[in-house]
Amino acid sequence: MSAGVRPSVHDLDDIVAAILDRATAAGATAADAVAVESDSESVGVRCGAVERVSEARQKRVGLRVFVGRCSAVVSSADLSVDSLARLAADAVAFARVTAPDPHAALPDPEDIIGRVPDLQLYDDAIMHVPTDKKIALAMEAEQAALGADAAITNSEGAEFSGTSARITYGSSHGFAGRYSSSRFSLQVVPVASRNGSMQRDYWYTAGRRFDQLDSPAAVGAEAARRTLRRLGARKVGTCKVPVIFDPESAATLLGHLAGAVSGSAIYRGTSFLRGKLGLPIAVPSLHVYDDGTIPSALGSKPFDGEGVATRKTAVIEQGILQSYLLDSYAARKLGLHTTGNAARGVGDTPGAAPTNLMLRPGTTSPEAMIASVDQGLYVTEFIGYGVNMITGDYSRGAAGLWIDKGELVHPVEEITIAGNLLDMFRDIEMIGNDLVPRSSIIAPSLKIGRMTVAGA
């Protein structure tokens, strides 16, 4: 039989309705489903010539079923009528093999979002920016980097990409909601060389709306600046010194925090923040919020992967751990309430993840922060993943600039910085005033009093 004659379901709402019907027919006592359709185009240029044009279209459906307190998840890109029926039957058969779990269930019906707000996540410019324009923007950004300095001698290229997605969620509670989103991004990776040694760095801009992007010239110039300042990098001696994290580096600390306050890490005992709810875990000046409702922000969505409305959650206020980030299952396990943070890949069981996570800026300028350090490190990049989330032990490869008597004096590489995340959060001496909404996890510059730098 050929695909051409196999009846398929095309509309996302119809796909969700059809598979929920099949699940019930197959014996599921409850179910929810998510269908996602995406289109994307990305162009890559390198050294002034087009290197790559790629185009993609994908459509998938994911189904979670409950048979009593047993559950399973299935997903497929085969949306033919017979495949959907088989998929639902597979899900029910799988669920019957898993162990009953008293906490397994859909979210409570009263937690499901009512009216779905328009968070302005979709910009129809995604349909109207032609390939040639994308190429021109990438070329302009790369040219700005290549032309910035004679030491920029090569390039790993520039890329412009645009993606749009349509998402429908539905469940046996009778709810179905949908939204559309778009995302544009432009990045440049220049390579600089001097005296036989090479360095690369990058810079990027991204947004839901085309008009949120920084200009290609600005992106290229910043990429060049970041790359050039790494030339001539060397090791420093092993020491314990103050460490300043630039905003991009500081955001990685928030990323670790997000992992540590995720509901599943808490109930599994794999987080160093287990048992710390309501307790001071950081300096009193530290405030961290997760907010999925910010219009046109990269991490925003009207409802989470279980149909629960997103919201603003205070994670840390005045240094005190105020809330975990929770999906409905982790919440039930912990005797708490979902925070609308269920993230869900089409084929995955929902699990908590941040939406837009931000650290509230302070009042110190990055210049004043650097000026406050006699001898220390200004970190601009990490390499590797040396973080133990159970203990908070932290040891990561790093690169950056050395601070001598309040000034950035030379680039540093092939070193690690080490400490413990809890100690680091408690040792934040200054919080920068330089918060910029560049991505979904953002932080201003941070100064940590003392960490171990391992080098020569």
Added chain:
Amino acid sequence: MPTDVARPQGFFFDRFGLTEGALERVLGTAAARRADDADLYFEFRTVETASLEEGLVKRASKSVSQGVGVRVLAGEKTGYAHTDEISLERLELAAQSARHIADDGGGSSAVTAAAGGGAHDLYAVARPPIETPLVDKVALLNRIDITARRYDRRISNVLASVGCEERLVLIMRADGRVVGDVRPLLHASVTCIAEDGGVRQSGTHGGGGRVPFTWLLDEDRIVGFVNEAARQAILNLEASPAPAGTMTVVLGPGWPGILLHEAIGHGLEGDFNRKRVSAFTDRIGTQVASPLCTVVDDGTIPSRRGSLNVDDEGTPTGRNVLIERGVLRGYLQDRLNASLMKTAPTGNGRRESFAHIPMPRMTNTFMLAGESAPEDIIRSVDQGLYAVSFGGGQVDITSGKFVFSASEAYLIEGGRVTRPVKGATLIGNGPDVLTRISMVGHDLALDAGVGTCGKDGQSVPVGVGLPTCRIDGLTVGGTAV
């Protein structure tokens, strides 16, 4: 019988109503302009996983993905279009999109398909792991939980998963070559959480390969994995802070081969060298390691996680010598970069899925055994670190700096392994770390089949291997100064 094209071809043709003639026309469309090369990559992949926590197999999932990628190459340019709707209509549209990068005026291009025999048959399994009933996998997970908790009463939680997949691949190239592959993959992972007096630690182990499900039961492998994870968790309860600074490091055999993967493997991938952005650019024929070091990338080892009968462009995999007695011999190539560098593809053109463009990637990368006894290597070190297990690693191929993070390590004091120390990240410089290797053991081991390599957003399964090695001077990123 080498790589069998019949099953994948029959599957895709029957399921999606395709014919050889129709695909020849699609490829003709793709290559109609001034294209140098073009290919179609069809994929149908089924993945099944089950996982356990808190003594319950709470989760089971199955995912089916399918799609086709159409690629057109012209000079250094790549046009790529992919869709998960496999139909002639979508294929024709994708071919037209992909060929945009090629200049007009090539005239029409006729393609005649011919089955290309692959060179290998590395993972024919009587019963693919995907066909083993889920109940058997659930039973295994329950056994893992019991085994781990029996190991030590301080084991407070066990997280375990068993995953398997089957990937059907059909590749058709503009030169007419048609190649198919059926790729099984099995993986089991165990994490034990140990708790004692308010201190919590974890240990992780696992393994797998292109093997049947029963491989986990043979020779009690799964029990070995569980005991390893539990042992490491308990050991880490007593670990003290790792030292900080540059010191002699001895790496144990097997998975510490991740050193080679990060320090040199990525830097030897053809794309980075063609673009002249790798720290190894133009270094073929030069000394990049001590004469004790011979490093190969071998995609032809039967049943290994990193092995393939053919790569994702239809080129048979090979055993490629990267470094021979310290001298850099070759790069890892896909078709595009090999052609631009006027050399032969090495069977390393890999992609995560139909939705991704192939790139030069590693398969199983390891160092050949040397002559030293491992205990002599330890005995030769007065003060240093002995690292036997690792988490992940990463490299900046342009500066050459790489890191990898230890999950089990000990101090060496006076030629003896003494106290366990907490995981520390090791950082070094790829082009010179292997020149500091002063002893190589006779105990080459490959890892248990756990590696996944990420590059440019694409993940592929890989293997690594290493004999015990002494490195004279690597920076250890602990906290104890």
